[in-house]
Amino acid sequence: xxxxxxxTLKEIRFDEQGLIPVIAQQHDTGEVLMMAWMNLESLTQTxxxxxxxxxxxxxxxxWRKGDTSGHIQIMKSLLLDCDGDAILAKVDQTxxxxxxxxxxxxxxxxx
Amino acid sequence: xxxxxxxTLKEIRFDEQGLIPVIAQQHDTGEVLMMAWMNLESLTQTxxxxxxxxxxxxxxxxWRKGDTSGHIQIMKSLLLDCDGDAILAKVDQTxxxxxxxxxxxxxxxxx
Numbered sequence: 001x002x003x004x005x006x007x008t009l010k011e012i013r014f015d016e017q018g019l020i021p022v023i024a025q026q027h028d029t030g031e032v033l034m035m036a037w038m039n040l041e042s043l044t045q046t047x048x049x050x051x052x053x054x055x056x057x058x059x060x061x062x063w064r065k066g067d068t069s070g071h072i073q074i075m076k077s078l079l080l081d082c083d084g085d086a087i088l089a090k091v092d093q094t095x096x097x098x099x100x101x102x103x104x105x106x107x108x109x110x111x
Numbered sequence: 112x113x114x115x116x117x118x119t120l121k122e123i124r125f126d127e128q129g130l131i132p133v134i135a136q137q138h139d140t141g142e143v144l145m146m147a148w149m150n151l152e153s154l155t156q157t158x159x160x161x162x163x164x165x166x167x168x169x170x171x172x173x174w175r176k177g178d179t180s181g182h183i184q185i186m187k188s189l190l191l192d193c194d195g196d197a198i199l200a201k202v203d204q205t206x207x208x209x210x211x212x213x214x215x216x217x218x219x220x221x222x
Contacts, residue, residue: 008221021197023134023143030141032134035197047222079217082209086132086146088217098193106190106199110119111158 004047013084014040019055020087024097027076027090033097034105036063038087043078050075052091071095115158124195125151130166131198135208138187138201144208145216147174149198154189161186163202182206 014020019037026033036054038046042062045053052073056063066072073091080087098105125131130148137144147165149157153173156164163184167174177183184202191198209216 011219021132021146023146025143032136032143032199035132035134035192075222078221080219080221081146081216082211082218087221088143100193105192107193108122108191110189110191110198111186
């Protein structure tokens with residue numbers, strides 16, 4: 001896959017820590033799986049390899065989803081929002097997305 | 112609707128600016144509409160009124176979605192993720208969610 005173009009890069013607004021939030025959605029069912037963060041390097045690697053690569057804020061390192069757990073995410077498409085400060089990733093998730101073993105991370109009800 | 116309980120509040124990890132990212136998803140179709148931010152006051156108002164209230168980072172004020180445009184969001188459920196630093200809001204969106212007039216904000220392809 002092609003590297004990210006300078007024109008595209010200009011439209012992405014990373015925050016002051018160089019990060020952008022990414023929503024991972026199962027491409028065929030519409031289930032929202034998780035939210036994580038990318039920096040430029042993880043975005044570049046995601047586009048280059050077709051596998052979702054995030055930036056782990058807790059470990060301060062690149063996090064290629066599934067390298068430890070086997071629960072990889074194949075990138076189907078990456079969509080930037082209107083003001084350039086959030087990404088929606090349509091993915092194909094193998095197994096559970098959540099480290100708890102649940103399919104998605106949003107299992108606690110606030111209302 | 113009830114106010115937020117101290118037990119629930121303890122589980123929410125607002126960032127250093129007192130904000131938490133919120134993914135708004137159309138409850139019946141699964142379409143991801145937008146991503147925005149809440150502070151404690153907007154979360155409290157959302158739970159109290161059943162209408163989505165965000166914190167506008169650009170205007171630095173509470174933003175009750177639809178007050179200007181008429182494109183309101185009715186809260187169906189609010190779900191906190193496993194590590195407490197993101198919320199998935201299932202909503203019923205009237206009209207377009209995006210200020211551009213599009214139904215959702217994610218219309219620019221990066222890959």
